Amino acid sequence: MRRSAAPSQLQENPFKKPKFISPARSHPSPNEEVAKLNSDMKLFEVTANKNNFLQPQNYPRICNFNLPTEECAKGINHGDNYREKYCLEASTKTTLDLHHTGTGYKLKELEKIEEGQTMMIGGKEIEVMGVISPDDFNSGRCFQFGGGCSAVLSSSQAAKKSFSNPFKSVCKLSSKENEQNSSQNCKPRHDPYAPNSLVMLRPDKNHQWLFNKNCFPVVDVVIDPHLVHYLRPHQKEGIIFLYECVMGMRVNGRCGAILADEMGLGKTLQCISLIWTLQCQGPYGGKPVVKKTLIVTPGSLVNNWKKEFQKWLGIERIKIFTVDQDHKVEEFTKSPFYSVLIISYEMLLRSLDQIKNVKFDLLICDEGHRLKNSTIKTTTALISLSCEKRIILTGTPVQNDLQEFFTLIDFVNPGILGSLSAYRKIYEEPIIISRQPSASEEERELGEQRAAELTCLTGLFILRRTQEVINKYLPPKIENVVFCRPGALQIALYRKLLNSQAVRFCLQGLLENTSHLICIGALKKLCNHPCLLFGSIKEKESSSTWDESEERNLYEGLMNVFPADYNPIMFTEEESGKLQVLSKLLAVIRELRPAEKVVLVSNYTRTLDILQEVCKRHGYAYTRLDGQTPISQRQQIVDDFNSKYSSDFIFLLSSKAGGVGLNLIGGSHLILYDIDWNPATDIQAMSRVWRDGQKHPVHIYRLLTTGTIEEKIYQRQISKQGLSGAVVDLSKTSDHIQFSVEELKNLFTLHESSHCITHDLLDCECTGENHTGDSLEKLPVSRNCQLGPHQQKSASLKPLSMSQLKQWKHFPGDHLNVTDPFLERIRENVSFFFQNITNQTIAI
Template structure:
């Protein structure tokens, strides 16, 4: 992440073309949110390429096929939905030396790979900025796409690496992946990369949050009582409610609003321990001329953070799943512009974690951690990347004695367990937890919470 994969890839394709190794065409399949950046970089680094961006609705794509597809010495790009391409003749054949590149979002999208495998492609390259966060099944689909003649038995593969925590299996997987993977670390590539420091900041629940937290637990007593035997789905729902409560009680209906539709700033901040802390932190950071990225998984929490920033008088930008294409790139450009007045950038962890360069910020606040720790790593790499001139500080907010604290502990343990594998995260699907794990997480901190109440009485 942040090592210039896009530029290196474009220059690689350009050199193949210029040195006469192949005239293309080249298919680049990338997340829709990164397409504008790919266009810019092609223009900058490979100006002689004829580039077609194949995105839009059905009618738009039909017009592009009819008027813009020309396969004479060109590069062609497609959005994340490139698998819907149906180009007669040329679309099925990327030449004897055609090159397909995939910058992946959904690693295990079988349909995507199945359709790409339908094209005649001689050379394939997959790009990923994160240590692979896949489970073994998704890893198999990647290997099957790259080398279908060797990796063609999913059941056998899963059986062979059933217990990935064993040392002999880790070594076997190392040996298997070695020929197919070029892994580069920031430390190898950019010797002068400024340091980053991550701090876990333990936050107290506000009095209103404690009331909500207790209410959620007591309302779901039957499901939480082991004899009551709550199923996995109901336990997950309870966990989501408790996570929302740790962020802000206004995430539940119906909090008080002003006639304008916004929340009264003072009450909004007082209701959440995290906002009280953020208020103090941002004032200090502003004084010291830092710029801040704030990540949350919940778009409704981003709405509350907008009201908070308006109340505090800070200028900001925002990106979430509902802001796409040109609007997203415009927000990034405004924030990165020399002398920009925007102090904060609000981002949803998933939507803001791919192919975005925000190295003009040097402070990251993870307002609530993702189930999968690798998504948070993607998030703070928006700032800690080539182009960053300052030390990067990462503050991860974790509510003390709550589900958040226990989830952080479990995630840390799992990352340590899988660290020996070539890429961390293999063997366990993100968010897949046993009923016992869920039970353990939900009950964490409850004794202290109710003990405090009894002592107060």
């Protein structure tokens, strides 16, 4: 599509001679779609117009990247996609499908319409800018400035920046500047030709035109060989990527990036390398690009960042300031000494005013997935900072939906996807519609093309590498999913809860939306330990609102199931299947690997209390990090645990409080005591130990209570993981998981006779024998399972992770030949195991 000049520019463009076509009807009826043409409707931003006359006539696609406004986005997905769409321009512009609109013109006239022609519609003079190909419409590319991702790199910055003064003497320097240029900073800081040197891309002509106004000589930017020596290959690539993004070399002069490498891939080191490079070097005359950097990170990681700086750069090269209770932002502001400020998200909010006074050139948001909602305070605060070069780091890029995805993208590269409402119309709606089972072929195609375009566009500044890239540097990892038989008291209580009025009402849809969450919460507590449920009931009963509370319907008669003299403080391990397994597991680790340590994770503080009590009873030395742990103490606790001199055997970790970013390589066994709905929370926790620096083979145990809600959550997690992956690769099919009544029925069923309902769902033909998974590949995957509507649709749409699980070695607890010595010791209380070994180089 070619953009023609706006009427106002015609004087300057003698080649344009618009023909005027008189409308057959001068006044279209009011209910015709043409009424949409009003002065608010702009398809392309005005800044692009200013550049029009600069663009060569044969330029492939010259539209502004800024997407349509809300108004214009209406109707974008409708109409016959296979017909040509016309992009019109007048003093106001819009997109119309003329075949479908009441333009007042005859169809024949419209078919003959040519580029450059003008016409009157709704009292406005419209000029045909060009024809949009079906391909460009379907992909949504035509709504983007620069013509979508294929043109992003080449269309360059020229279109973004308004054309201010092309004749400014860009290459005429004052004699003083000339002198400076020729004499200093014109040599690369490090030798670009040295063996193993890591040299950044040189800026192209467009970049130089925009950013090298003073015509400094172009100098190679070379990463400090001191750092290169340590960098893994993927980290070198990551640094190149970050450099190109923040320098505006990848997308139209926009300077944002999302580094979404999986956990443990060393995102910190990649950023440190970038900061150090930009602080000392630049492509123009060697002048540093960045003076001050702001790093915002969860509280528990503030000191970890500092430590990483010291680990890789020592204490002399770069001066870091971390904000805490005793070190306020003012200190940083006043001192010219520091170049990097590291602050927690919480502190940032408190010190926003001071921070706004500092000019930061680079902003890094660690664990940036927390910015997923633009209405939350932290996001608003960060958006308010004027810094253009923005990087989001996250191991779990976008956890739930396309809207979160938008917020992250819009944060790093504001406006690149247009307004939220336009984004919804152009991308989100068609993508979601296309994934519904009822989608027509056309809807499916449109959605897929829009998803592909979105992935392609955002892929320019999102980088995600998976764990595999560092596998070879890591010791083996043995992952186990352990299905623990529930205790007798647990089964009795579970049955009672399922028979409660509250659960029955839920299934009949008679209660409010949140009621099922209360029921789910009670079942989860019970799975962890009956004493937790007992505690909750007691607490509720003594509260003043007990009589009207919804829990009454749930807890009715439950106390009678507990022994009369039940004392939650004196809980026993036998009362909970998982606790029994845990206790045996700790004992066998202690016995077989006395020098190794365990990270024990739960989502609940109260559960951690119980686990802590178990540690005390068995005399295990432990340490604990949860939401209550003061931020200032967190790194010390982590360091102590990781130290080889530490006597702690167990690290009790609240995954929600401290799961992200921590390095707990002192532990080589990690036990996930309970399960979260969001797979990301669990994956985060599990990634704490299997990471660079780990010396021992890592054992991960995920404990689930057989036949209960925990298994169902696990099954949903596996399908949700597919969703999480699908956001980075949007062209993958995904399910949007919601609770249907059917699903609630499934959630609220106890499968007492099954060894493992997850295995039952796998459609695996093994008869409980030890399965290596090899032969399973050939089995037909045809059975419907309960993981969402897509399963019924086609076997190929089954979430990958579910089929991956099928490839894991699996066997029942009573299997005769359990070779793993740790599993061997706990199998008495276990109904089923899944096991997967990565990097198996040695015997376990």
